Amino acid sequence: MSSDYEFSDNDDFEYNDDEDMLDDDEGSASDMEMDNINDDFKIDKGPKIKVYEVEHDSLPQDAVVYLMRQDIEHISGIFGVDSEVASLLLRHMNWNKERLIEKYMDNVNAVSVAAGIAPPERSPEPSSSHGGPRRSSRLGFTKSSKSKSAEPSPPASEPFVCPICFDDTQQKTLSLTCGHLYCTACWSTYVSSKVRTEGESWITCMAENCTLVAPDSFVRTALADDTQTWARFQELLVRHFVSCMPSLKYCPYPSCTNTVSCPGAASKSALTSIVPTVHCGASDTHVFCFGCAIDTDHRPVICAVAKMWLQKCRDDSETANWIKSNTKECSKCQSTIEKNGGCNHMTCKKCKYEFCWVCMGPWSEHGTAWYSCNRYDEKASVDARDAQSRSRASLERYLQYYNRWANHEQSARLSAELYAKTEQKMEEMQLASALSWIEVQFMRKAVDESVRCRGTLKWTYSMAYYLEKGNEKELFEDNQRDLERAVEELSELIESPIDPEVIMSLRQKVTDKTVYVQKRNEIMLEDTARGFLDGRWKWNVDVEGFEKD
């Protein structure tokens, strides 16, 4: 964790920054593409961001703590209270300063009681008869050690017995301002049980019905040398703060303590025009979507549509659809029949009714035209068949998109294998030719790019499924087709066998293709993102946040 984070010289941590970088960027995006072509593989990481990217910042824990402290100091200044009191007030109000100020001005006592700072009006007598409540004007806690000071401790004749562990040998005691005195060991176990087992940072006094909450310094004292639990407690505070701020998200990767700030995606309405794929500063692999938890990167399709698609894929209704499309009902007893071979002369297993699979009419009427049906055009059978073909067409449409989506999903799952295979290939290449390790890295780059593009392709199918027919959709599908073809060609090159004689030309081909694929991917992402900003995409279903036609 970087401790040398600098806060003073810039205002980057201003999390409610309203600047919309997406619009500023449109003009220059195409110039950058031109540069990219000459620039082998490098993606421009300059200050300008692409239209399909969102401006975001990665904040280490310290930086978030700094933000919290700013809020605390602000409140502590306004109310003229201790910073620990301010902290509890803010935590109680889910860090909503405006609401806190309003409520606090309205009724100081009620808010203080609810925030666990002050005991309720009719304060209950402390359960322990030892060491009466010692109230102080500022928030704090009483710590006593009989060996050192006799003042707050009970008379020597009656040794302190902790009401929790019933231990009379414990000398050190602690209490919050309510005066409920317990031994330090019990406090320590209690606090760490709350923090570690329950993941709770709102730690109330141990006494029954006592609502006083332990301020940070008390927690610190109670935990004493247990720095691990203390660190966990601080992390819980930060997590709570982050969860209260719409413009902040905690990095979802295991044991990562970074926070991402993305003001552009803070509102729900923003999610209808951008796909906020972000990554935290810890690693380039810590990629996640700021708007949803569906997939780490579901560009180019927006959260709502991606969610709808996954829901559809999961839905069992497709089974029913299949039955509808692949079976017919016996026109006499209504049993469902699947024809799995043989001729059109059907005999219902159940009611022994004989009929023609093609026209659904009774077989007996076929007369001499035994195994070919010439009654196809009769009205009754036409109607029955029409209904069937409609549902079959809709299923086929769905399956067409689903199969392609699933195909790329499958490839992504196999990417680890592909990387291992490529690694091996790169070694073989080094042996078979004069290329150095650094010179065979083009293979890895090619795999990187194909994996990334398959991710994009996967989600384009979910988008295409919901796009309304028209020129826009055709353009979208053209881009999709170009990318798909390019990726397939690149994959083929990656898989091609190593022949020492053509290795140099293979290298050239792979490098060229990688650049081309990269460019196609850019075009796909950029055009789709711009389409969202321009409101170009129309859906064939109702999508959350979009106006109905």
Added chain:
Amino acid sequence: MDARLRRVNKEIADCKNDKTSHISIDLVDNSPFHLRGSFDGPEGTPYEGGRFEVDIVIPESYPFQPVKMRFLTRVYHPNVSSASGAICLDILKDAWSPVLTLKSTLISLQSLLCSPEPRDPQDAEVAKHYMTSKESFEETARYWTQIYAGGPGKDGKGVVQKGGAKDEIAMAGLNKAHVDQFEALGFDRSKVIDVLRRMNYRGANIANINDDRVVEELLK
């Protein structure tokens, strides 16, 4: 000595010394962390006269995490599962405080019997019964107390032997005439009881339930 063990031992000893509350805590096996508590049904309630047993398991992190309690004696109460004895009580969950003891928790259970909270039920069917007709609910609760907790019978007359003949209709809190009515249509008696109980065929609610709907349920 282990703080948990010391505390539990002291709690058991304290309970033994206290003769006024009529609350007892006994060991189930050799472990002091699996206990059985029992207390008297509170006076002036349908549970009066019964003795209620509770299964107590002391978790590893006791007293910082709440003790696990479950009724062993079957109880007809909105906040107690009539099947498993599971208890819905705040101090057994989030409102637990380390200063609470086994005895004070058992006393809380006792007072839970005095003041049911049907809007936050553990057993929805019992709660519905309570909301529909408190009188009928209390009659059933009294009958359960008599059958399972050794309580006195109606008007203090005699005690039914535990495990003796049980009146299934009274157990389900139903009216015999209603059960007979549907049984006469040729349905199995236990099925009729089951359906009527599930549909809460009691008191004012009967007016809301069409006979056809009952038959429909019976045919399912």
